[in-house]
Amino acid sequence: MNDIVRTVDLSKRFRSTVVLDCLNMAVPEGSVYGLVGPNGAGKTTTLQILVNIRRPSAGTAEIFGHDSRQMSPCDFAQIGYVAENQELPDWMTVQGFLRYLKPFYPTWDSARAAELLHQFDLPPNRKLRHLSRGMRMKAALASSLAYRPRLLVLDEPFSGLDSLVRDELIEGILDGAEGATIRISSHDLGEIESFASHIGYLDRGRLQFSEEMSSLTERFREIEIVTATAADIPTNWPSSWLNKEHSDSVVRFIDTQFEQERTMAQVDRLFQNPKKSRLGRCLCAPFL
């Protein structure tokens, strides 16, 4: 698979604050890449650099093999970008907005645009300023799907939306962006884990990992141990065990490098005679 997005040692600093620190990542074509991380991790900045809203302080970001700083209108004609708090031309109606954008895109599909309006239940003659937050996101999404972009970049698209609208949007994205590469950022993994094929985890400007969802779910396990007596809390925890908790005879943690034999051997070594161990498949949002 070709990489449609690639960053090499991408860094961004605002005066003395380092927002991105040597970010190296690749997004394969056709994937749904979820960039997750806590607030302030640098997700939005990363996406803004990709679509040339911001310029990197160092390193490069490439889309379709072109440096993001040199992106041409032709490149933008293949990219859909939707972000929370994006300022739309509020004075336009939904229909007027789509009609205005049409000549910018050689691949604009009017039938598809009409279909999206219908699918998202958007009132065509209502001005954008009179739409609710969810409706505005839908309008922005419809305007980014009508030309079948090769790459769809979504920055916190579900932030502040109720679950019903979120589900509608996800459905719209999955239906509308068929064949497209989707790059989506979220601070809540739970929002995107159901449809992301790849996950990158960004924390304080550093990419902690970036891999396929399937290998990630194999690697991350929640482990709960019940001991016969009140557990002696060990001090020499393996570094790959995170979110460690305990209550009397119950100890719970997440192993981020799970391999059954090795993990169980470690459990046996640290806990004397565990009565029972429970291994749960987990790519849990609370952890991330």
Add this chain to the structure above:
Amino acid sequence: MRQTLHIFRKDIRHLRYEIAAALLIAAAFAFAGARRARDFSEPGANQGFAWGLLLFLLPLAWWILIARVVHDEPLPGDRQFWVTRPYAWKSLLGAKALFIAVFVHLPLLVADAVIIQAYGFSPIHQLTGLLWTQVLLAAAFVLPVAALSTLTAGLLQLVLTSLAFSIAVLLYNLSAPLLHRYAFWPELEWMRIYSALLLVVAASVPIIVWQYARRKTTSTRTIGVAATLLVLFGVPALPWTTAFAIQSRLPSKRVDLSSIQIAFDSNRKWAARALFQGKDQVRIELPLEITGIPSGTEVKPDGLTVNIEAAGVRSWRADRTPWTYFENEWNATSLDTAVDTGWYRQIRNEPVTFRGSLYLTLYGDGRTTVIPFQSRSVLVPNVGLCSAGPGPGMGNGAVFCSSGFRPRRDLISFSFIPAVQDGSRTRTGQSRLEFLSYSPFPAGLSLEPVTQFFSFNTEPGAFAGAAVQTLEPLAHIRREFEIRDIRLRDFEVRLTPIH
């Protein structure tokens, strides 16, 4: 081009009310301006409140229009939808330029043409003035407002920035005279204006282009602030002598100036004086004689610099605003400067040398045009259209002239021709217009396409007509002079109060 027109059409749709308001004000401006032409023979009657209001409203409407059209795709910030859409920056900039050309420049061009036509000028003959007005509109108004708009994200931010800018200019203007930094240069003021405009254009164009091409708001804002400081502090620092030197290098008519000399005017020795003014100052006046003036020409001094030197004493230099160091009345020119009393006391008994430069403009190619009373307007070359008549409420004769665009460069003199000419009645009511501009450009920095001026005669009698004499500036020259062995004590004047 297709994208440019597409964005242009969108802007028209969105800003239709602002466009309508601006066009309405431009139409009112044309109408009122044309009407002023009708009231032309009654100076004062046409300086109405409505005209003044229009001169305020028209730039205000343009200011709003330019800001709104630029802000329709705001450049600073990272949330605007259009930055991630396939906009070509040249198309976007082209659409905004087209909008401003159609709804700001074109209406003014039409309004100006209507107004000058109403005054009796042919718009074709005034084409250079019409077009140069457009250039000045772009340089002095459109470009800076557009540049400021590209640096701000919305109208509120623009208003606040403009207010801050206006307050800075106001504070500067209030403090500049106290600092002796700014003095009005009558004929050469145009050079300071054009220096400022050049800076404004030199900053505005890169700001606009760079903002549209790269959206580097921090860098472009720095350029904006630097240009503002340069205009406020750099332009007033331009020395008058440099301005005159530039002026003298501009193309002028070939005249042999080698014979012109400056010397002490011994025939007017009586006019020399060292006059005590209070305790601190002594005003020194020295009559100067300008000789060797080519026949058929006149000279008008524009400025003077001088060093007053005496043995063993530091010299006194007067050159900061050279045009303030001379007095000129008709053909009599005097050096006129004030020195410290302390310094004066050191040299009053010594022979001193006045060494300096006199800056002169030579006028010639005189033309006289006679305007019969109560006839139609007559075209006076280098002036405009003039008519003469009894002049209601202003004596027995009046000449009214209207000038299209260009500020006056020629020396203009008026006189009135008696109805019956005999030995006892010659031309009367001679007057001359001051406040010229040496600007070589075909229009000035004013929204009014026509300037009006008049002269009237209160002497009794009937007049057959008026004569308008013009003298064209031919060359600007600087002549050195040296006047030796003047003992200022010989010319001392101490005024005492009369009880």
